[in-house]
Amino acid sequence: MKKIKIISNPSSGSQTHARDLTKLINYLIEDNFVVQLFKTKGKNDAYNEALNTSSDEWDLIVVSGGDGTVNEVVHGICDSESDIPITIYSTGTVNDFATYLNLPSTPYKLYRMIKTGKIIKSDVGKVSNEDSHRYFINVFAVGNIASVSYVTDKAQKAIFGRLAYIVEGLKELPNTLNQPMELKIKTNDDYLEVKSPIMIISNSNTVGGFENICPQAKIDDQKLDVLIIKHSRLKEVAQILIDAFSSKHIYSEDVLYFQTDTLTIESNQTVPGDVDGEYGGNLPVKVEINNKPINILVRSD
Numbered sequence: 001m002k003k004i005k006i007i008s009n010p011s012s013g014s015q016t017h018a019r020d021l022t023k024l025i026n027y028l029i030e031d032n033f034v035v036q037l038f039k040t041k042g043k044n045d046a047y048n049e050a051l052n053t054s055s056d057e058w059d060l061i062v063v064s065g066g067d068g069t070v071n072e073v074v075h076g077i078c079d080s081e082s083d084i085p086i087t088i089y090s091t092g093t094v095n096d097f098a099t100y101l102n103l104p105s106t107p108y109k110l111y112r113m114i115k116t117g118k119i120i121k122s123d124v125g126k127v128s129n130e131d132s133h134r135y136f137i138n139v140f141a142v143g144n145i146a147s148v149s150y151v152t153d154k155a156q157k158a159i160f161g162r163l164a165y166i167v168e169g170l171k172e173l174p175n176t177l178n179q180p181m182e183l184k185i186k187t188n189d190d191y192l193e194v195k196s197p198i199m200i201i202s203n204s205n206t207v208g209g210f211e212n213i214c215p216q217a218k219i220d221d222q223k224l225d226v227l228i229i230k231h232s233r234l235k236e237v238a239q240i241l242i243d244a245f246s247s248k249h250i251y252s253e254d255v256l257y258f259q260t261d262t263l264t265i266e267s268n269q270t271v272p273g274d275v276d277g278e279y280g281g282n283l284p285v286k287v288e289i290n291n292k293p294i295n296i297l298v299r300s301d
């Protein structure tokens with residue numbers, strides 16, 4: 001592994017990571033790696049750069065950014081059907097997928113992992129409707145409260161970090177509980193109609209900074225974990241959140257939890273979806289495991 005492209009979103013998270021990135025680049029160059037730094041300037045830059053990064057020319061993409069930048073890079077790699085591995089130097093506010101993978105958070109440890117790590121395969125979720133498709137490496141969330149992740153202002157996130165999400169989420173919560181979505185969900189062997197304030201389809205167990213929201217999720221089981229909170233009042237939703245700390249929430253009668261490799265979701269209402277924290281289009285959608293997994297460099301221990 002000698003030629004490394006770094007795709008970096010300088011605006012992600014607290015926006016103070018440029019110095020760490022320089023350190024990482026120095027460690028690599030001193031060790032005779034060839035390194036190219038690509039800085040994004042706006043939406044789709046990371047996607048286009050990943051789309052055009054060939055595994056014939058490069059050995060690894062290091063994504064430096066938040067979940068949104070990771071999502072764009074995964075989208076580019078899936079669209080080009082490339083085998084190039086990625087790893088993540090998290091600089092975002094929440095960084096669910098990197099947290100799940102326990103990736104290093106200092107430049108030196110990341111450099112060591114690039115030298116000694118191993119490649120694993122991860123499933124990728126694909127969300128499609130009639131005229132477009134998106135991918136998610138971590139989560140597809142359905143409902144207005146999911147939009148908190150992309151309507152929260154970058155400047156607020158830079159200053160307040162995760163608190164900015166919590167404040168936006170609390171603002172949206174009464175509306176979400178009072179006006180549940182009416183969803184029609186079809187899997188290979190089931191059909192259900194359910195009223196729900198939020199639905200989550202996850203590849204890993206870590207969502208919105210919380211571990212074990214989908215406790216049975218594994219990134220290499222070719223399954224998506226679906227969690228639906230049924231229409232309920234604040235008291236029951238609060239209990240579900242408390243139970244989530246010990247993974248008991250999936251047994252609640254106010255929760256539906258199952259695994260599948262494909263499903264369709266429809267609604268008569270206008271319902272937005274969110275892929276890895278970025279807007280992912282409105283229902284109806286088909287959600288499935290992409291036909292090709294992605295290669296990820298992780299620690300070898």
Ligand SMILES: Nc1ncnc2c1ncn2[C@@H]1O[C@H](COP(=O)(O)OP(=O)(O)OP(=O)(O)O)[C@@H](O)[C@H]1O
Pocket residue numbers: 009010011012013014040041042043044045065066067068069070072091092093094095154157277278
């Ligand atoms: N130079 C830039 N300036 C402003 N916005 C950018 C820039 N480069 C990329 N973006 C936008 O940032 C989005 C992704 O942000 P990302 O998720 O990496 O960081 P974040 O929002 O701070 O982190 P988190 O998702 O963890 O809160 C991209 O979808 C793109 O629209």
